[in-house]
Amino acid sequence: MLIAVFATVVSHPPGPAANPLVGEQAPAISGADLLSGRVERLGSLHGRYVLVSFFASWCAPCAGEAPQLASFAFTDRKVASVLGVVFDDSAGNAAGFLRRYGATWPAVADPTSDIAVAYGVANPPQSFLVSPAGRVVAWLPGAVTAGAAERELQKAESEGAGVG
Amino acid sequence: MADAPRRGGSRRTFLGLGLAVVVALTFLAIGSVHPLPAGAARVRYLESVLKCPSCTDLSIGQSTDNIAQALDRDVARGVAAGESNDAIESAVLAKYPGAILEPRGGLGALVVAIPAALVALAGAAGVTFLVRARRRGVVPAVGGGGAGG
Numbered sequence: 001m002l003i004a005v006f007a008t009v010v011s012h013p014p015g016p017a018a019n020p021l022v023g024e025q026a027p028a029i030s031g032a033d034l035l036s037g038r039v040e041r042l043g044s045l046h047g048r049y050v051l052v053s054f055f056a057s058w059c060a061p062c063a064g065e066a067p068q069l070a071s072f073a074f075t076d077r078k079v080a081s082v083l084g085v086v087f088d089d090s091a092g093n094a095a096g097f098l099r100r101y102g103a104t105w106p107a108v109a110d111p112t113s114d115i116a117v118a119y120g121v122a123n124p125p126q127s128f129l130v131s132p133a134g135r136v137v138a139w140l141p142g143a144v145t146a147g148a149a150e151r152e153l154q155k156a157e158s159e160g161a162g163v164g
Numbered sequence: 165m166a167d168a169p170r171r172g173g174s175r176r177t178f179l180g181l182g183l184a185v186v187v188a189l190t191f192l193a194i195g196s197v198h199p200l201p202a203g204a205a206r207v208r209y210l211e212s213v214l215k216c217p218s219c220t221d222l223s224i225g226q227s228t229d230n231i232a233q234a235l236d237r238d239v240a241r242g243v244a245a246g247e248s249n250d251a252i253e254s255a256v257l258a259k260y261p262g263a264i265l266e267p268r269g270g271l272g273a274l275v276v277a278i279p280a281a282l283v284a285l286a287g288a289a290g291v292t293f294l295v296r297a298r299r300r301g302v303v304p305a306v307g308g309g310g311a312g313g
Contacts, residue, residue, distance in 0.1 A: 020258040088218075088230050113230035117238060120259030122217035122231060 019120065019128075019139035026052070026130040027118035029085060031108030034095040040106040042083060042130065049080040049137075049156065050130040051149055054121045055107075056089040057097035062125045065143035066101035072146040073105050080153055085110050087124040131156060180297050183290040203243050210239045210252055217260040 021027075029042040029052065042050060053069060055062040073082045084107025086094040091109045098107055110116055119128060129138040129152050137159075138152040211225030216232035224232040224239070235256060242252040256263050 111230075112237075113234040114237070116231060117234040117259070122260060 019136075019141075021119060021128065021136045022139055024136055026128065026134055026136045027115065029083065029108060029115055031110070033106040034084075034086070034091055034109060035098060035103075036106070038106070040083065040108055043134065045081055045083065046134050047132050049076075049132060049153055051080060051082045051144070052085060052119070052128045052130055053082055053144070054085045054087045054116060054119070054124045054126045055094070055097070056087045056124045057093040058089060059087070059124045061143040062097070063101070065125050065145075066097070066103065068144060068146045068149075070102060070104065072144075072149045075146065076150065076153060079157075081105060083107070085115050085119075087116055087121060088113065129153065129156060176293075176297050176300075180290070180293045183286070183293060186286065186290075206243050206249060207236075207240050210243070210249060211236060213265055214239065214253065214256055215260075215263045215265045217263050221265070223265050 026042060029040075031040060032038065033040050042052065051069070051072065053065075055065070069082050072080070082103075082105035084094075084098065084103065084105060086107060086109045089097075091111075094107065094109065108115075116122075119126070125143050127140040127144045127149070128136050129140070129149070131137045137156040140148060140152065208225065212223050214224045214235065216222045216224045216227035216229055216235070218229050218231045219227045222229075222232070224235045227233075238256070239252055242255065247255075253264065
């Protein structure tokens with residue numbers, strides 16, 4: 001009976017679909033760019049919108065997403081940048097992935113997954129649009145299309161997210 | 165012939181003392197199983213109830229996944245910073261909704277409750293036995309309180 005009483009205790013319900021980071025200050029990201037070796041920091045990109053993209057070479061949707069990111073990075077290069085974060089992958093494999101898809105954006109390794117946990121990422125691909133002021137303005141779970149990233153960027157710009 | 169009741173009484177005394185020793189040893193054993201400081205015990209508890217978000221049915225304490233280990237470090241940091249279990253769980257759940265393996269106070273509580281109940285029963289039995297033995301005059305009263313009956 002005791003077991004039955006305990007067994008009836010209801011577990012936590014799943015949370016809302018919205019990401020709690022949206023509207024918050026973006027967690028710091030820094031590290032050596034996998035391709036150039038130059039140190040990249042999310043903070044040093046303030047002043048522009050940044051699409052933070054969590055990816056892995058073993059992730060099939062990431063492969064589909066890469067050309068879309070390339071398109072977004074090129075089309076919106078005046079106002080936005082892409083910053084890749086490797087999710088649970090070796091730096092070598094991730095660098096090979098970036099080369100294969102002609103990535104023009106920097107990407108940093110996250111060997112301890114601390115960045116992934118700070119952003120609440122459990123599976124790639126996932127992206128976060130960060131405003132020039134350093135706030136997360138949009139969460140894009142799953143493979144991002146250039147169109148979707150563009151829409152979020154325009155929405156953020158129209159709402160004046162870059163100011164706050 | 166007069167020796168028979170005395171022999172039976174001393175046997176009961178030995179049994180009573182034996183039971184008391186068993187109860188004391190049980191308490192000692194439980195103490196030695198959980199010699200961790202409060203913080204470490206809390207980390208261990210949280211590790212056991214928080215689900216590794218990138219695994220299937222593994223707690224962050226069980227998983228060797230990078231995400232689980234990073235969460236583990238977050239939990240330890242939270243405990244060290246004096247945050248409550250609820251606050252730490254809520255912070256993880258905000259990032260990873262549904263990242264709880266077992267409801268608080270659920271079946272996991274039986275792991276603690278059953279041994280605790282057994283120890284309490286053994287203690288009560290030991291005390292009852294000693295009281296009865298004292299009433300029969302087998303065990304001398306401690307402190308001269310005049311307990312004999």
